[in-house]
Amino acid sequence: MLRSVLYVDKFSPVPFYRQIKNQVRDAVDTGIWVAGRKLPSERELLTTLGVSRITVRQAFSELVAEGYLTSSPGRGFFVAARSPAQELHALVSHTEAMREGGVEPSSRVLTCEVQAASPAVARGLGVSPGAEVVYLHRVRLADSVPLTIQQVWLPHAVVPGLAEVDFTTASLFELLRERYQVQPARAETVISARPADPDEAGELELGEPAIALTVDQLTFDEDDRVVEFSRSVHNPLRLPVRISQSVATRSGAAGLLARASVERR
Amino acid sequence: MLRSVLYVDKFSPVPFYRQIKNQVRDAVDTGIWVAGRKLPSERELLTTLGVSRITVRQAFSELVAEGYLTSSPGRGFFVAARSPAQELHALVSHTEAMREGGVEPSSRVLTCEVQAASPAVARGLGVSPGAEVVYLHRVRLADSVPLTIQQVWLPHAVVPGLAEVDFTTASLFELLRERYQVQPARAETVISARPADPDEAGELELGEPAIALTVDQLTFDEDDRVVEFSRSVHNPLRLPVRISQSVATRSGAAGLLARASVERR
Known part of the structure; x- marks a missing residue:
């Protein structure tokens, strides 16, 4: 007792x-x-x-x-059984990270098609509104438990044929690197929280009040072109975000450089 | 129209x-x-x-x-007027970052005293339960608008006299560096979201449903001792978290190193 x-x-x-x-x-x-x-x-x-x-x-x-x-x-x-926080691997395949963590990743693909870019997507990707983009909308699961809903847009010109891939088990970052020779080199990520839509609450099995942890990211290649714009909605209990930063070089406060080391677990 | x-x-x-x-x-x-x-x-x-x-x-x-x-x-x-996201400067003074962003930082100090460490705090700091810790509980404001509630614990032995400081305008990281010669070198941060307590909702002027963006951090010095354990609750609309990561070195996927560059704004 x-x-x-x-x-x-x-x-x-x-x-x-x-x-x-x-x-x-x-x-x-x-x-x-x-x-x-x-x-x-x-x-x-x-x-x-x-x-x-x-x-x-x-x-x-x-x-x-x-x-x-x-x-x-x-x-x-x-x-309750609590998930360990997941390192924010902005530039590492989520699929691979989960496999190394000993869980089996998979996705339930809701949409995967070529679309015309909305004004917001066009602005994110730096293309013209109406330009062709590949849109991937999927629920990502670990050992069949839903963790996050991800919407990704990529310029179609950069990834021709991507919309035909079966993303149930495929890794987007692996495909970018291996099939398209696109090397993600830099990412800008914004993390916030908001009420979840009823659809999101259902997909992620959120309790009341339904709270979404949001992770929006722009990924750039080595030439500093945006190759991916993504908006993810995490179940905050199942997929909190973990970050490691350390001081790499220092030359006075103004020269501080923090580094996030991607730890292999 | x-x-x-x-x-x-x-x-x-x-x-x-x-x-x-x-x-x-x-x-x-x-x-x-x-x-x-x-x-x-x-x-x-x-x-x-x-x-x-x-x-x-x-x-x-x-x-x-x-x-x-x-x-x-x-x-x-x-x-609505939306705040720009704030870079997660795990190792940079928040006070300094705000000043450089052109806003005047201040704090409303709720508690600042020497306490006995609770089991959770002792575990975070790596001290014995009941050991003396400095506890700082403050609401951080930018141009008088409340952005975040921060609770910080530090081992008293490392920062004697800190509890006597007036944190209305003082910067904790500046004090650590200048007065105590403690150099924060590495940080582990976990970001999640949860319902806000009524007190938190009041302090941060949250609407309904009251949602807290939580940022928990352990900060280590150059000898890898924990020098600070903090739990922050952000108003997610006023203080989303922004992170920049880039690939620093690469030797195959297993050698990926992501780096968060602290951009000066």
């Missing part, structure tokens, strides 16, 4: 539900409570902690939303 | 509200509609587009939640 770990300080200015929440987060973060461990029942907590049902429910429902707990109807609450 | 730009294709399988939303996003993303521009009134749109009030409301409320529009009671909807 975990009973002895949770307590409520009635004299603290911190709301009771927040005290419970912090203790659970600490226990999970520090590895004291491991994935799959069952929490005490609501009834037990009401008795041992002397708090109201609404207090326990608020703490637990927020912990579920944050990915610390899962609830199983009729069985209670459990410590 | 913008009337001519918005249209609805009644034969498209895309829901009407989504069609309207996509067109507004495209117009804002491409710079065709600039910040402050007024949108047609709900009544005008009902007439010109021939759609229901609920369709227009759904499109506009989602666009407000995503930061594309702002609503002004009684005046209507306007294209």
